[in-house]
Amino acid sequence: xxxxxxRGQGGDAPARLASALDYAVTPGGARIxxxxxxxxxxxxxxxxxxxxxxxxVALELIHCASLVHDDLPCFDDSDLRRGKPTVHRAxxxxxxxxxxxxxxxxxxDVLARAGAADPLRALQLVSALATRTGMPxxxxxxxxxxxxxxxxxxxxxxxxxxALFIAATQMGAIAAGYEPEPWEELGARIGxxxxxxxxxxxAVCAVEEIGKPVGQDVLHARPNAVKELGVQGAMKRLKDxxxxxxxxxxxxxxxxxxxxxxxxxxxxxTPGALSAPVASRV
Amino acid sequence: xxxxxxRGQGGDAPARLASALDYAVTPGGARIxxxxxxxxxxxxxxxxxxxxxxxxVALELIHCASLVHDDLPCFDDSDLRRGKPTVHRAxxxxxxxxxxxxxxxxxxDVLARAGAADPLRALQLVSALATRTGMPxxxxxxxxxxxxxxxxxxxxxxxxxxALFIAATQMGAIAAGYEPEPWEELGARIGxxxxxxxxxxxAVCAVEEIGKPVGQDVLHARPNAVKELGVQGAMKRLKDxxxxxxxxxxxxxxxxxxxxxxxxxxxxxTPGALSAPVASRV
Numbered sequence: 402x403x404x405x406x407x408r409g410q411g412g413d414a415p416a417r418l419a420s421a422l423d424y425a426v427t428p429g430g431a432r433i434x435x436x437x438x439x440x441x442x443x444x445x446x447x448x449x450x451x452x453x454x455x456x457x458v459a460l461e462l463i464h465c466a467s468l469v470h471d472d473l474p475c476f477d478d479s480d481l482r483r484g485k486p487t488v489h490r491a492x493x494x495x496x497x498x499x500x501x502x503x504x505x506x507x508x509x510d511v512l513a514r515a516g517a518a519d520p521l522r523a524l525q526l527v528s529a530l531a532t533r534t535g536m537p538x539x540x541x542x543x544x545x546x547x548x549x550x551x552x553x554x555x556x557x558x559x560x561x562x563x564a565l566f567i568a569a570t571q572m573g574a575i576a577a578g579y580e581p582e583p584w585e586e587l588g589a590r591i592g593x594x595x596x597x598x599x600x601x602x603x604a605v606c607a608v609e610e611i612g613k614p615v616g617q618d619v620l621h622a623r624p625n626a627v628k629e630l631g632v633q634g635a636m637k638r639l640k641d642x643x644x645x646x647x648x649x650x651x652x653x654x655x656x657x658x659x660x661x662x663x664x665x666x667x668x669x670x671t672p673g674a675l676s677a678p679v680a681s682r683v
Numbered sequence: 684x685x686x687x688x689x690r691g692q693g694g695d696a697p698a699r700l701a702s703a704l705d706y707a708v709t710p711g712g713a714r715i716x717x718x719x720x721x722x723x724x725x726x727x728x729x730x731x732x733x734x735x736x737x738x739x740v741a742l743e744l745i746h747c748a749s750l751v752h753d754d755l756p757c758f759d760d761s762d763l764r765r766g767k768p769t770v771h772r773a774x775x776x777x778x779x780x781x782x783x784x785x786x787x788x789x790x791x792d793v794l795a796r797a798g799a800a801d802p803l804r805a806l807q808l809v810s811a812l813a814t815r816t817g818m819p820x821x822x823x824x825x826x827x828x829x830x831x832x833x834x835x836x837x838x839x840x841x842x843x844x845x846a847l848f849i850a851a852t853q854m855g856a857i858a859a860g861y862e863p864e865p866w867e868e869l870g871a872r873i874g875x876x877x878x879x880x881x882x883x884x885x886a887v888c889a890v891e892e893i894g895k896p897v898g899q900d901v902l903h904a905r906p907n908a909v910k911e912l913g914v915q916g917a918m919k920r921l922k923d924x925x926x927x928x929x930x931x932x933x934x935x936x937x938x939x940x941x942x943x944x945x946x947x948x949x950x951x952x953t954p955g956a957l958s959a960p961v962a963s964r965v
Contacts, residue, residue: 414819
């Protein structure tokens with residue numbers, strides 16, 4: 402990550418945009434997507450660690466880009482992100498647009514640079530990342546649903562929250578020489594679980610008055626698992642989803658390790674952990 | 684191009700963003716960058732027409748994305764582009780940001796899809812396109828210079844106008860199996876010529892009162908070849924640059940054809956042709 406950003410700041414780069422690139426990716430959040438990607442790669446043997454590292458960096462760059470653009474005045478109009486002013490507040494709106502654009506491009510550049518060792522895998526990674534970033538089913542599509550009067554909720558959630566988790570599992574598999582298709586369900590289910598956990602976190606935070614739900618979402622009428630099912634019902638839903646996630650893990654050398662990882666992720670989502678204040682989006 | 688956009692609109696895509704993708708790329712401008720790319724590919728033997736076609740589409744998608752973002756209220760705040768309302772006027776600002784993002788991603792996706800036939804060339808294309816799009820020396824950097832108080836003019840022009848012409852010549856070469864480095868100068872010089880021709884066009888249009896110079900550029904104090912050198916001086920400058928461009932053409936089977944193409948491009952820039960009203964940016 403640091404190396405990619407440093408390259409982006411090199412040569413005759415304009416200084417403020419160069420600085421904004423670094424600002425947008427530090428401090429990192431939980432880095433949950435690249436961690437998942439690397440876990441899958443390791444479970445699949447990780448025979449090209451240079452390629453899987455590049456894939457993890459590329460995915461996180463795209464995620465950071467999406468946060469910068471989502472925070473813009475025309476979307477969430479957020480003032481704060483990860484405890485500091487958002488990029489458009491700290492730099493300017495033009496520089497926030499350009500920072501997002503540059504980070505998207507950098508994601509693909511990182512994959513191309515790591516590709517010499519295995520051009521075919523690198524190309525598959527470019528394709529998987531593009532599919533889960535752009536239209537018709539990437540995070541751009543997810544955000545695009547918020548401009549529709551009639552929303553296809555399943556397509557919306559799958560694109561908005563699920564897409565980069567699907568990218569994580571599929572890119573981890575590709576980086577280690579596995580076919581991506583069987584890994585889609587694991588990513589989709591972890592994405593769903595993440596969404597329900599987010600709803601639970603908001604609800605618990607509100608009840609205990611530790612913090613207000615962030616509620617910046619443009620889509621005010623967006624469904625919420627806690628509202629639909631109650632806290633206990635949502636907890637059960639989360640458990641079911643994660644059970645399904647474990648069951649969906651494709652056959653690979655590190656299958657048991659991956660299942661254990663998902664189980665630990667589930668434990669983190671218990672009410673005890675939920676009562677601690679957590680950033681709403683990582 | 685049409686196939687790529689149709690793919691982006693497929694499946695469960697949100698309808699308005701899907702429609703905006705098509706709106707942003709039609710009607711096309713002069714398509715000067717993909718035409719240059721294909722001319723170089725043909726001059727180099729064009730042994731993989733599927734790859735060079737994909738490269739041309741990818742380059743034009745990135746160019747269209749840059750126009751959509753440049754037109755945004757926080758940059759040029761333009762109402763019209765190619766004779767119709769800009770994307771943010773016709774759809775909305777959020778959809779314009781997402782259209783630009785989606786078209787950038789689509790550019791890289793097109794290259795990955797065409798890559799099966801020759802993964803190494805496809806990866807080189809991803810890398811060349813990323814370099815000329817993002818930071819530190821792509822069109823994002825060019826736009827980023829406009830947020831600086833002290834501008835490195837040569838870096839600014841090379842990135843803002845030159846970058847996608849350099850991408851055109853280098854990607855044409857790569858698509859046909861040639862090394863990209865020797866092709867940088869031709870792209871850079873054609874980019875410079877394009878800039879001077881643009882200045883001339885604005886000046887001649889103003890003199891003959893056919894149309895007002897567009898003058899939307901944020902950088903009000905930006906240097907102009909006609910202001911510096913006068914119309915005759917700028918004409919001579921243009922001729923010199925194109926002479927240099929021809930001299931820089933690397934050895935390849937279609938060297939003479941390419942030289943002829945650049946010569947014709949020069950002819951189009953004569954005062955006679957200049958007096959016709961032309962869109963300021965194509």
